[in-house]
Amino acid sequence: MKTEQLILYRDFEEGDLLTDMVWLAENYADDFYNLSDKAGLLYDCMHRLLDMAGRYGFYGNLWHCYLANLLVNKENSYSCSAEIRGSVEGSVNLAALHDIRIFKEFYDYDLQTVAKALGAEEFSIVLFYEGNPQESKVYNTRIRDRICDLAQRFCLDHTPEEMKQTLTEFYQEYxxxxxxxxxxxxxxxxxxxxxxxxxTNIAHVKLSDLVGYEIQKKKLTDNTEAFVNGKKAN
Structure with missing residues:
Protein backbone atom coordinates (compact mmCIF):
# COMPACT_ATOMS: atom_id res chain seq x y z
CA MET A 1 0.00 0.00 0.00
CA LYS A 2 0.92 3.63 -0.42
CA THR A 3 1.22 4.06 3.35
CA GLU A 4 4.17 1.67 3.34
CA GLN A 5 6.07 4.01 0.99
CA LEU A 6 6.03 6.97 3.38
CA ILE A 7 9.42 8.07 4.73
CA LEU A 8 9.04 10.95 7.20
CA TYR A 9 5.30 10.97 7.75
CA ARG A 10 4.50 7.55 9.19
CA ASP A 11 3.87 5.77 12.50
CA PHE A 12 1.01 8.09 13.46
CA GLU A 13 -0.77 7.82 16.78
CA GLU A 14 -4.12 7.40 14.99
CA GLY A 15 -2.71 5.75 11.89
CA ASP A 16 -5.03 2.72 11.77
CA LEU A 17 -7.75 4.81 10.18
CA LEU A 18 -5.33 5.96 7.48
CA THR A 19 -4.31 2.36 6.74
CA ASP A 20 -7.93 1.20 6.46
CA MET A 21 -9.09 4.09 4.29
CA VAL A 22 -6.16 3.75 1.91
CA TRP A 23 -6.75 0.00 1.66
CA LEU A 24 -10.39 0.61 0.75
CA ALA A 25 -9.53 3.26 -1.84
CA GLU A 26 -7.03 0.89 -3.46
CA ASN A 27 -9.15 -2.28 -3.29
CA TYR A 28 -12.83 -1.30 -3.29
CA ALA A 29 -13.29 -2.53 -6.88
CA ASP A 30 -11.32 -5.76 -6.42
CA ASP A 31 -13.74 -8.71 -6.61
CA PHE A 32 -11.27 -10.88 -4.71
CA TYR A 33 -12.47 -9.30 -1.46
CA ASN A 34 -15.97 -9.76 -0.08
CA LEU A 35 -18.24 -6.80 -0.82
CA SER A 36 -19.95 -7.02 2.56
CA ASP A 37 -16.62 -6.99 4.40
CA LYS A 38 -15.44 -3.94 2.47
CA ALA A 39 -18.71 -2.11 3.15
CA GLY A 40 -18.46 -3.00 6.82
CA LEU A 41 -14.93 -1.59 6.98
CA LEU A 42 -16.07 1.62 5.31
CA TYR A 43 -18.86 2.07 7.86
CA ASP A 44 -16.34 1.45 10.63
CA CYS A 45 -14.09 4.17 9.15
CA MET A 46 -17.10 6.46 9.02
CA HIS A 47 -17.73 5.77 12.71
CA ARG A 48 -14.12 6.66 13.57
CA LEU A 49 -14.23 9.88 11.54
CA LEU A 50 -17.41 10.97 13.31
CA ASP A 51 -15.87 10.08 16.67
CA MET A 52 -12.85 12.18 15.73
CA ALA A 53 -15.13 15.09 14.81
CA GLY A 54 -16.71 14.90 18.25
CA ARG A 55 -13.36 14.91 20.04
CA TYR A 56 -11.53 17.43 17.90
CA GLY A 57 -14.47 19.62 16.90
CA PHE A 58 -13.68 19.26 13.18
CA TYR A 59 -16.15 20.19 10.46
CA GLY A 60 -16.35 20.13 6.66
CA ASN A 61 -14.64 17.21 4.92
CA LEU A 62 -13.63 15.04 7.87
CA TRP A 63 -11.28 12.90 5.75
CA HIS A 64 -9.38 16.02 4.75
CA CYS A 65 -9.37 17.29 8.35
CA TYR A 66 -8.01 13.94 9.52
CA LEU A 67 -5.16 14.07 7.00
CA ALA A 68 -4.36 17.70 7.86
CA ASN A 69 -4.32 16.81 11.55
CA LEU A 70 -1.83 14.01 10.94
CA LEU A 71 0.48 16.37 9.06
CA VAL A 72 0.43 19.22 11.60
CA ASN A 73 1.09 16.90 14.53
CA LYS A 74 3.93 14.83 13.07
CA GLU A 75 7.27 15.96 14.43
CA ASN A 76 10.10 14.90 12.12
CA SER A 77 13.31 16.33 10.73
CA TYR A 78 11.44 18.39 8.14
CA SER A 79 8.48 19.70 10.15
CA CYS A 80 10.62 20.71 13.14
CA SER A 81 13.07 22.56 10.90
CA ALA A 82 10.25 24.28 9.00
CA GLU A 83 8.73 25.40 12.29
CA ILE A 84 11.91 27.36 13.04
CA ARG A 85 13.12 28.47 9.61
CA GLY A 86 10.22 28.08 7.19
CA SER A 87 11.62 26.77 3.93
CA VAL A 88 14.70 24.66 4.60
CA GLU A 89 17.54 23.46 2.41
CA GLY A 90 18.96 20.01 1.90
CA SER A 91 17.89 16.54 0.88
CA VAL A 92 15.21 16.40 3.57
CA ASN A 93 13.08 18.42 1.15
CA LEU A 94 13.10 15.52 -1.30
CA ALA A 95 11.93 13.13 1.41
CA ALA A 96 9.21 15.55 2.51
CA LEU A 97 8.03 16.13 -1.05
CA HIS A 98 7.96 12.37 -1.65
CA ASP A 99 5.59 11.97 1.30
CA ILE A 100 3.45 15.00 0.45
CA ARG A 101 3.03 13.62 -3.05
CA ILE A 102 1.53 10.47 -1.50
CA PHE A 103 -0.61 12.50 0.89
CA LYS A 104 -1.96 14.49 -2.04
CA GLU A 105 -3.12 11.19 -3.56
CA PHE A 106 -4.87 10.43 -0.27
CA TYR A 107 -6.35 13.91 -0.32
CA ASP A 108 -7.65 13.54 -3.89
CA TYR A 109 -9.36 10.17 -3.40
CA ASP A 110 -12.86 10.09 -4.90
CA LEU A 111 -14.46 8.65 -1.79
CA GLN A 112 -17.99 9.22 -3.04
CA THR A 113 -17.29 6.76 -5.86
CA VAL A 114 -15.85 4.31 -3.33
CA ALA A 115 -18.92 4.64 -1.10
CA LYS A 116 -21.32 4.26 -4.02
CA ALA A 117 -19.58 1.11 -5.22
CA LEU A 118 -19.87 -0.37 -1.72
CA GLY A 119 -23.49 0.68 -1.27
CA ALA A 120 -22.69 3.14 1.49
CA GLU A 121 -24.02 6.46 0.20
CA GLU A 122 -24.35 7.64 3.81
CA PHE A 123 -20.61 8.17 3.76
CA SER A 124 -21.32 11.61 2.29
CA ILE A 125 -22.16 12.70 5.86
CA VAL A 126 -18.47 12.76 6.78
CA LEU A 127 -17.54 14.58 3.57
CA PHE A 128 -19.91 17.49 4.25
CA TYR A 129 -20.05 17.49 8.02
CA GLU A 130 -21.63 20.34 9.97
CA GLY A 131 -19.96 20.45 13.36
CA ASN A 132 -21.53 21.29 16.69
CA PRO A 133 -20.77 24.72 18.20
CA GLN A 134 -19.23 23.01 21.23
CA GLU A 135 -15.52 23.48 21.78
CA SER A 136 -12.99 20.81 20.97
CA LYS A 137 -11.95 18.45 23.74
CA VAL A 138 -8.43 18.34 22.29
CA TYR A 139 -7.75 21.82 20.86
CA ASN A 140 -8.81 25.33 21.66
CA THR A 141 -11.10 26.72 18.99
CA ARG A 142 -8.33 28.75 17.33
CA ILE A 143 -6.19 25.68 16.67
CA ARG A 144 -9.22 23.67 15.58
CA ASP A 145 -10.23 26.34 13.08
CA ARG A 146 -6.67 26.62 11.75
CA ILE A 147 -6.55 22.89 11.02
CA CYS A 148 -9.97 22.93 9.34
CA ASP A 149 -8.86 25.95 7.32
CA LEU A 150 -5.65 24.17 6.32
CA ALA A 151 -7.71 21.19 5.13
CA GLN A 152 -9.66 23.56 2.89
CA ARG A 153 -6.55 25.38 1.67
CA PHE A 154 -5.08 22.09 0.48
CA CYS A 155 -8.01 21.91 -1.96
CA LEU A 156 -6.58 24.94 -3.76
CA ASP A 157 -3.16 23.31 -4.20
CA HIS A 158 -2.90 21.72 -7.63
CA THR A 159 0.50 20.11 -7.18
CA PRO A 160 2.41 18.36 -4.37
CA GLU A 161 4.90 21.25 -4.46
CA GLU A 162 2.13 23.74 -3.71
CA MET A 163 0.75 21.52 -0.95
CA LYS A 164 4.20 21.24 0.61
CA GLN A 165 4.60 25.02 0.56
CA THR A 166 1.19 25.50 2.21
CA LEU A 167 2.12 23.03 4.92
CA THR A 168 5.53 24.64 5.43
CA GLU A 169 3.93 28.05 5.91
CA PHE A 170 1.59 26.53 8.50
CA TYR A 171 4.52 25.05 10.42
CA GLN A 172 6.34 28.37 10.48
CA GLU A 173 3.30 30.39 11.52
CA TYR A 174 1.62 28.04 13.99
CA THR A 200 -7.55 24.06 25.59
CA ASN A 201 -9.58 26.90 27.12
CA ILE A 202 -7.45 30.03 27.33
CA ALA A 203 -8.58 33.56 28.09
CA HIS A 204 -6.86 35.77 25.52
CA VAL A 205 -5.96 39.08 27.17
CA LYS A 206 -5.27 42.14 25.04
CA LEU A 207 -3.26 45.18 26.11
CA SER A 208 -6.45 47.22 25.92
CA ASP A 209 -7.92 44.99 28.64
CA LEU A 210 -5.27 46.16 31.13
CA VAL A 211 -6.45 49.34 32.81
CA GLY A 212 -4.13 51.67 34.72
CA TYR A 213 -0.85 50.41 33.24
CA GLU A 214 -0.37 52.97 30.48
CA ILE A 215 3.32 53.66 31.24
CA GLN A 216 4.17 49.95 31.42
CA LYS A 217 2.22 49.20 28.24
CA LYS A 218 4.02 51.97 26.36
CA LYS A 219 7.41 50.62 27.48
CA LEU A 220 6.43 47.13 26.35
CA THR A 221 5.17 48.42 22.99
CA ASP A 222 8.29 50.55 22.41
CA ASN A 223 10.61 47.67 23.31
CA THR A 224 8.75 45.27 21.04
CA GLU A 225 8.84 47.70 18.11
CA ALA A 226 12.58 48.22 18.67
CA PHE A 227 13.12 44.46 18.60
CA VAL A 228 11.07 44.07 15.41
CA ASN A 229 13.04 46.88 13.78
CA GLY A 230 16.27 45.02 14.44
CA LYS A 231 17.84 47.18 17.09
CA LYS A 232 20.63 45.46 18.99
CA ALA A 233 19.33 46.29 22.47
CA ASN A 234 16.17 47.57 24.06
Missing amino acids: GVGRFGLHKAFRIEKRDGRAEIVPI
Whole structure:
Protein backbone atom coordinates (compact mmCIF):
# COMPACT_ATOMS: atom_id res chain seq x y z
CA MET A 1 0.00 0.00 0.00
CA LYS A 2 0.92 3.63 -0.42
CA THR A 3 1.22 4.06 3.35
CA GLU A 4 4.17 1.67 3.34
CA GLN A 5 6.07 4.01 0.99
CA LEU A 6 6.03 6.97 3.38
CA ILE A 7 9.42 8.07 4.73
CA LEU A 8 9.04 10.95 7.20
CA TYR A 9 5.30 10.97 7.75
CA ARG A 10 4.50 7.55 9.19
CA ASP A 11 3.87 5.77 12.50
CA PHE A 12 1.01 8.09 13.46
CA GLU A 13 -0.77 7.82 16.78
CA GLU A 14 -4.12 7.40 14.99
CA GLY A 15 -2.71 5.75 11.89
CA ASP A 16 -5.03 2.72 11.77
CA LEU A 17 -7.75 4.81 10.18
CA LEU A 18 -5.33 5.96 7.48
CA THR A 19 -4.31 2.36 6.74
CA ASP A 20 -7.93 1.20 6.46
CA MET A 21 -9.09 4.09 4.29
CA VAL A 22 -6.16 3.75 1.91
CA TRP A 23 -6.75 0.00 1.66
CA LEU A 24 -10.39 0.61 0.75
CA ALA A 25 -9.53 3.26 -1.84
CA GLU A 26 -7.03 0.89 -3.46
CA ASN A 27 -9.15 -2.28 -3.29
CA TYR A 28 -12.83 -1.30 -3.29
CA ALA A 29 -13.29 -2.53 -6.88
CA ASP A 30 -11.32 -5.76 -6.42
CA ASP A 31 -13.74 -8.71 -6.61
CA PHE A 32 -11.27 -10.88 -4.71
CA TYR A 33 -12.47 -9.30 -1.46
CA ASN A 34 -15.97 -9.76 -0.08
CA LEU A 35 -18.24 -6.80 -0.82
CA SER A 36 -19.95 -7.02 2.56
CA ASP A 37 -16.62 -6.99 4.40
CA LYS A 38 -15.44 -3.94 2.47
CA ALA A 39 -18.71 -2.11 3.15
CA GLY A 40 -18.46 -3.00 6.82
CA LEU A 41 -14.93 -1.59 6.98
CA LEU A 42 -16.07 1.62 5.31
CA TYR A 43 -18.86 2.07 7.86
CA ASP A 44 -16.34 1.45 10.63
CA CYS A 45 -14.09 4.17 9.15
CA MET A 46 -17.10 6.46 9.02
CA HIS A 47 -17.73 5.77 12.71
CA ARG A 48 -14.12 6.66 13.57
CA LEU A 49 -14.23 9.88 11.54
CA LEU A 50 -17.41 10.97 13.31
CA ASP A 51 -15.87 10.08 16.67
CA MET A 52 -12.85 12.18 15.73
CA ALA A 53 -15.13 15.09 14.81
CA GLY A 54 -16.71 14.90 18.25
CA ARG A 55 -13.36 14.91 20.04
CA TYR A 56 -11.53 17.43 17.90
CA GLY A 57 -14.47 19.62 16.90
CA PHE A 58 -13.68 19.26 13.18
CA TYR A 59 -16.15 20.19 10.46
CA GLY A 60 -16.35 20.13 6.66
CA ASN A 61 -14.64 17.21 4.92
CA LEU A 62 -13.63 15.04 7.87
CA TRP A 63 -11.28 12.90 5.75
CA HIS A 64 -9.38 16.02 4.75
CA CYS A 65 -9.37 17.29 8.35
CA TYR A 66 -8.01 13.94 9.52
CA LEU A 67 -5.16 14.07 7.00
CA ALA A 68 -4.36 17.70 7.86
CA ASN A 69 -4.32 16.81 11.55
CA LEU A 70 -1.83 14.01 10.94
CA LEU A 71 0.48 16.37 9.06
CA VAL A 72 0.43 19.22 11.60
CA ASN A 73 1.09 16.90 14.53
CA LYS A 74 3.93 14.83 13.07
CA GLU A 75 7.27 15.96 14.43
CA ASN A 76 10.10 14.90 12.12
CA SER A 77 13.31 16.33 10.73
CA TYR A 78 11.44 18.39 8.14
CA SER A 79 8.48 19.70 10.15
CA CYS A 80 10.62 20.71 13.14
CA SER A 81 13.07 22.56 10.90
CA ALA A 82 10.25 24.28 9.00
CA GLU A 83 8.73 25.40 12.29
CA ILE A 84 11.91 27.36 13.04
CA ARG A 85 13.12 28.47 9.61
CA GLY A 86 10.22 28.08 7.19
CA SER A 87 11.62 26.77 3.93
CA VAL A 88 14.70 24.66 4.60
CA GLU A 89 17.54 23.46 2.41
CA GLY A 90 18.96 20.01 1.90
CA SER A 91 17.89 16.54 0.88
CA VAL A 92 15.21 16.40 3.57
CA ASN A 93 13.08 18.42 1.15
CA LEU A 94 13.10 15.52 -1.30
CA ALA A 95 11.93 13.13 1.41
CA ALA A 96 9.21 15.55 2.51
CA LEU A 97 8.03 16.13 -1.05
CA HIS A 98 7.96 12.37 -1.65
CA ASP A 99 5.59 11.97 1.30
CA ILE A 100 3.45 15.00 0.45
CA ARG A 101 3.03 13.62 -3.05
CA ILE A 102 1.53 10.47 -1.50
CA PHE A 103 -0.61 12.50 0.89
CA LYS A 104 -1.96 14.49 -2.04
CA GLU A 105 -3.12 11.19 -3.56
CA PHE A 106 -4.87 10.43 -0.27
CA TYR A 107 -6.35 13.91 -0.32
CA ASP A 108 -7.65 13.54 -3.89
CA TYR A 109 -9.36 10.17 -3.40
CA ASP A 110 -12.86 10.09 -4.90
CA LEU A 111 -14.46 8.65 -1.79
CA GLN A 112 -17.99 9.22 -3.04
CA THR A 113 -17.29 6.76 -5.86
CA VAL A 114 -15.85 4.31 -3.33
CA ALA A 115 -18.92 4.64 -1.10
CA LYS A 116 -21.32 4.26 -4.02
CA ALA A 117 -19.58 1.11 -5.22
CA LEU A 118 -19.87 -0.37 -1.72
CA GLY A 119 -23.49 0.68 -1.27
CA ALA A 120 -22.69 3.14 1.49
CA GLU A 121 -24.02 6.46 0.20
CA GLU A 122 -24.35 7.64 3.81
CA PHE A 123 -20.61 8.17 3.76
CA SER A 124 -21.32 11.61 2.29
CA ILE A 125 -22.16 12.70 5.86
CA VAL A 126 -18.47 12.76 6.78
CA LEU A 127 -17.54 14.58 3.57
CA PHE A 128 -19.91 17.49 4.25
CA TYR A 129 -20.05 17.49 8.02
CA GLU A 130 -21.63 20.34 9.97
CA GLY A 131 -19.96 20.45 13.36
CA ASN A 132 -21.53 21.29 16.69
CA PRO A 133 -20.77 24.72 18.20
CA GLN A 134 -19.23 23.01 21.23
CA GLU A 135 -15.52 23.48 21.78
CA SER A 136 -12.99 20.81 20.97
CA LYS A 137 -11.95 18.45 23.74
CA VAL A 138 -8.43 18.34 22.29
CA TYR A 139 -7.75 21.82 20.86
CA ASN A 140 -8.81 25.33 21.66
CA THR A 141 -11.10 26.72 18.99
CA ARG A 142 -8.33 28.75 17.33
CA ILE A 143 -6.19 25.68 16.67
CA ARG A 144 -9.22 23.67 15.58
CA ASP A 145 -10.23 26.34 13.08
CA ARG A 146 -6.67 26.62 11.75
CA ILE A 147 -6.55 22.89 11.02
CA CYS A 148 -9.97 22.93 9.34
CA ASP A 149 -8.86 25.95 7.32
CA LEU A 150 -5.65 24.17 6.32
CA ALA A 151 -7.71 21.19 5.13
CA GLN A 152 -9.66 23.56 2.89
CA ARG A 153 -6.55 25.38 1.67
CA PHE A 154 -5.08 22.09 0.48
CA CYS A 155 -8.01 21.91 -1.96
CA LEU A 156 -6.58 24.94 -3.76
CA ASP A 157 -3.16 23.31 -4.20
CA HIS A 158 -2.90 21.72 -7.63
CA THR A 159 0.50 20.11 -7.18
CA PRO A 160 2.41 18.36 -4.37
CA GLU A 161 4.90 21.25 -4.46
CA GLU A 162 2.13 23.74 -3.71
CA MET A 163 0.75 21.52 -0.95
CA LYS A 164 4.20 21.24 0.61
CA GLN A 165 4.60 25.02 0.56
CA THR A 166 1.19 25.50 2.21
CA LEU A 167 2.12 23.03 4.92
CA THR A 168 5.53 24.64 5.43
CA GLU A 169 3.93 28.05 5.91
CA PHE A 170 1.59 26.53 8.50
CA TYR A 171 4.52 25.05 10.42
CA GLN A 172 6.34 28.37 10.48
CA GLU A 173 3.30 30.39 11.52
CA TYR A 174 1.62 28.04 13.99
CA GLY A 175 4.12 25.32 14.91
CA VAL A 176 4.04 21.53 14.82
CA GLY A 177 3.04 18.86 17.31
CA ARG A 178 1.57 19.19 20.79
CA PHE A 179 4.15 21.64 22.10
CA GLY A 180 4.20 23.73 18.93
CA LEU A 181 0.46 24.11 18.40
CA HIS A 182 -0.48 24.70 22.04
CA LYS A 183 0.74 27.67 24.06
CA ALA A 184 -0.22 26.76 27.63
CA PHE A 185 0.09 23.52 29.60
CA ARG A 186 -0.49 22.01 33.01
CA ILE A 187 1.02 19.00 34.74
CA GLU A 188 -1.35 16.19 35.67
CA LYS A 189 -0.70 12.93 37.45
CA ARG A 190 -2.02 9.99 35.44
CA ASP A 191 -1.48 6.34 36.31
CA GLY A 192 1.22 7.34 38.78
CA ARG A 193 3.10 9.41 36.17
CA ALA A 194 3.39 13.14 35.65
CA GLU A 195 2.12 14.18 32.23
CA ILE A 196 2.18 17.56 30.49
CA VAL A 197 -1.33 18.28 29.22
CA PRO A 198 -2.30 21.16 26.87
CA ILE A 199 -4.78 23.71 28.17
CA THR A 200 -7.55 24.06 25.59
CA ASN A 201 -9.58 26.90 27.12
CA ILE A 202 -7.45 30.03 27.33
CA ALA A 203 -8.58 33.56 28.09
CA HIS A 204 -6.86 35.77 25.52
CA VAL A 205 -5.96 39.08 27.17
CA LYS A 206 -5.27 42.14 25.04
CA LEU A 207 -3.26 45.18 26.11
CA SER A 208 -6.45 47.22 25.92
CA ASP A 209 -7.92 44.99 28.64
CA LEU A 210 -5.27 46.16 31.13
CA VAL A 211 -6.45 49.34 32.81
CA GLY A 212 -4.13 51.67 34.72
CA TYR A 213 -0.85 50.41 33.24
CA GLU A 214 -0.37 52.97 30.48
CA ILE A 215 3.32 53.66 31.24
CA GLN A 216 4.17 49.95 31.42
CA LYS A 217 2.22 49.20 28.24
CA LYS A 218 4.02 51.97 26.36
CA LYS A 219 7.41 50.62 27.48
CA LEU A 220 6.43 47.13 26.35
CA THR A 221 5.17 48.42 22.99
CA ASP A 222 8.29 50.55 22.41
CA ASN A 223 10.61 47.67 23.31
CA THR A 224 8.75 45.27 21.04
CA GLU A 225 8.84 47.70 18.11
CA ALA A 226 12.58 48.22 18.67
CA PHE A 227 13.12 44.46 18.60
CA VAL A 228 11.07 44.07 15.41
CA ASN A 229 13.04 46.88 13.78
CA GLY A 230 16.27 45.02 14.44
CA LYS A 231 17.84 47.18 17.09
CA LYS A 232 20.63 45.46 18.99
CA ALA A 233 19.33 46.29 22.47
CA ASN A 234 16.17 47.57 24.06
